Amino acid sequence: MSDVYVLGVDMIKFGRFPDRTVPNIGAEAALMALDDAGLTIKDMQAMYCGNLGQANAMVGQRILQEIGQTGIPVVNCANACATGATAFREAWMSIKAGIYDVVLAVGVEQMGKGLLGGAGGGDGIPKEGLLGSGTMPCVFAEAGMEHSKDHGTTFEQFAKISVKNHHHSTMNPKAMYQIETPLDVVMNAEMISYPNTKLMCSVNVDGSAAAVLVSEKKAKELGMGRAVRVKASALASDPYTDRDLVMPDVNACTRLAAEQAYEMAGVSPEDINLVELHDCFATAEMLHYENLGLCKDGEAGKMIDEGHVELGGKVPVNVSGGLLSKGHPLGATGIANIYEVCTHLRGEAGDRQVEGARLGMTHVIGLGTACGIHILEKV
Amino acid sequence: MSEKSLPAVGYLKIPEDGDPYLEGYKCGNCGAVFLGERSVCSKCFTRDKMSAIRLEETGTLYSFSVVYRSFPGIDVPYVSAIVDLDGGGTVKGNLINIDPDPDKIDFGMKVKLTYQDALGRKDKEGNSYLSYFFEPA
Numbered sequence: 001m002s003d004v005y006v007l008g009v010d011m012i013k014f015g016r017f018p019d020r021t022v023p024n025i026g027a028e029a030a031l032m033a034l035d036d037a038g039l040t041i042k043d044m045q046a047m048y049c050g051n052l053g054q055a056n057a058m059v060g061q062r063i064l065q066e067i068g069q070t071g072i073p074v075v076n077c078a079n080a081c082a083t084g085a086t087a088f089r090e091a092w093m094s095i096k097a098g099i100y101d102v103v104l105a106v107g108v109e110q111m112g113k114g115l116l117g118g119a120g121g122g123d124g125i126p127k128e129g130l131l132g133s134g135t136m137p138c139v140f141a142e143a144g145m146e147h148s149k150d151h152g153t154t155f156e157q158f159a160k161i162s163v164k165n166h167h168h169s170t171m172n173p174k175a176m177y178q179i180e181t182p183l184d185v186v187m188n189a190e191m192i193s194y195p196n197t198k199l200m201c202s203v204n205v206d207g208s209a210a211a212v213l214v215s216e217k218k219a220k221e222l223g224m225g226r227a228v229r230v231k232a233s234a235l236a237s238d239p240y241t242d243r244d245l246v247m248p249d250v251n252a253c254t255r256l257a258a259e260q261a262y263e264m265a266g267v268s269p270e271d272i273n274l275v276e277l278h279d280c281f282a283t284a285e286m287l288h289y290e291n292l293g294l295c296k297d298g299e300a301g302k303m304i305d306e307g308h309v310e311l312g313g314k315v316p317v318n319v320s321g322g323l324l325s326k327g328h329p330l331g332a333t334g335i336a337n338i339y340e341v342c343t344h345l346r347g348e349a350g351d352r353q354v355e356g357a358r359l360g361m362t363h364v365i366g367l368g369t370a371c372g373i374h375i376l377e378k379v
Numbered sequence: 380m381s382e383k384s385l386p387a388v389g390y391l392k393i394p395e396d397g398d399p400y401l402e403g404y405k406c407g408n409c410g411a412v413f414l415g416e417r418s419v420c421s422k423c424f425t426r427d428k429m430s431a432i433r434l435e436e437t438g439t440l441y442s443f444s445v446v447y448r449s450f451p452g453i454d455v456p457y458v459s460a461i462v463d464l465d466g467g468g469t470v471k472g473n474l475i476n477i478d479p480d481p482d483k484i485d486f487g488m489k490v491k492l493t494y495q496d497a498l499g500r501k502d503k504e505g506n507s508y509l510s511y512f513f514e515p516a
């Protein structure tokens with residue numbers, strides 16, 4: 001089977017664009033990725049599009065209606081916060097399977113403001129605040145508190161993750177915010193769901209990201225100069241664990257996908273030079289240091305305390321600013337984090353460049369549950 | 380409109396003659412306990428070995444969060460709790476009759492179920508609902 005390469009990849013600067021449409025926002029990143037690859041829409045043999053908010057509204061086709069209706073097959077996918085990664089993986093699989101040589105993956109989202117999740121539909125009465133909380137800040141707070149129970153992890157340690165990611169974002173012009181946010185500001189921000197304050201929750205933004213994936217044959221033909229090898233692609237759903245249906249288990253699903261990704265890539269966690277992981281909440285990032293094998297179980301607090309996950313540390317995590325400050329446009333996030341890692345592997349990340357990066361990992365997880373992990377390698 | 384309160388969720392049972400209780404479904408093969416009716420076990424994949432059980436009234440606090448911001452109209456703060464019931468089954472609900480201060484809530488504390496009106500919430504037809512809550516045991 002052919003190796004698969006990212007030949008072009010880009011994202012728009014995340015922000016709020018209430019006057020634009022979802023396809024219009026997606027089209028912008030698609031064109032940027034095509035330009036980055038030095039190709040046009042006429043070269044694309046298929047398109048994989050990820051979007052959640054308009055999952056039943058043919059967003060991929062509507063993007064092509066803005067940038068070129070070539071008649072290629074389009075697959076629209078929705079997979080919670082793993083939507084973008086799923087679209088990318090479908091594109092990867094189509095080349096792995098030998099069906100195509102050049103395909104386009106796009107992720108796009110237009111978000112409202114406010115709390116996500118837990119509105120409680122269905123018959124009868126609203127359940128939010130009656131049977132606990134289904135809001136995302138609470139669900140991920142409960143997952144973080146499980147870590148506190150088992151390992152003594154503190155509010156301050158969780159908050160430090162937000163300080164780190166906000167600091168990283170000051171070096172990323174494509175992040176929604178570029179604002180230094182000291183520990184006392186994070187800890188004294190409005191408490192949403194203990195231990196997550198407002199500044200420990202991801203920012204709802206509009207955004208898009210896109211990638212052009214090619215076969216080895218095509219990469220050689222077009223020039224490998226800035227190509228990035230997709231070393232592994234893994235996607236897992238939630239395996240049975242005892243509390244999963246009541247308390248979504250983001251740990252087991254991530255561990256399953258990570259194990260498969262490391263095996264496929266033939267590498268171990270120590271080989272990874274940078275990670276973009278799913279910091280939808282500060283509590284979530286803490287869990288994933290262990291879930292992704294970046295440290296032993298129980299040592300996640302130490303990872304943040306000792307600076308191992310900062311730019312310049314042993315394994316920098318979310319140097320883009322992460323979902324906490326770069327922003328989290330759900331369907332775009334899984335390709336935006338691939339853009340970030342590729343940018344470092346290409347040595348083009350400017351002030352936030354992870355020096356000598358050869359191998360990077362991206363991770364997203366959406367409740368319900370879907371976890372997508374990619375390992376990318378400098379050619 | 381019903382004269383009696385309706386159950387807030389399907390797994391809360393209100394017998395004609397007796398006390399309300401939570402109903403689980405237990406797998407006859409592996410012992411996994413689920414909330415709500417089902418015929419296949421998602422843990423061991425066995426079919427048609429699920430049977431309804433009455434979940435126990437007591438349990439242990441597994442994890443929680445204190446919720447300070449919720450949707451408009453919902454009273455805060457409150458404690459959202461994950462409880463492992465004695466005898467099997469994990470249930471999420473509000474932990475009441477406790478100071479909603481994270482420093483004063485202990486993991487592993489013993490709690491028990493209590494059944495009360497669903498915070499005055501009514502449906503479009505004006506029906507009242509009965510819900511379940513946890514309180515310190």
Ligand SMILES: [Zn+2]
Pocket residue numbers: 406407408409410411420421422423424425
């Ligand atoms: Zn079973």
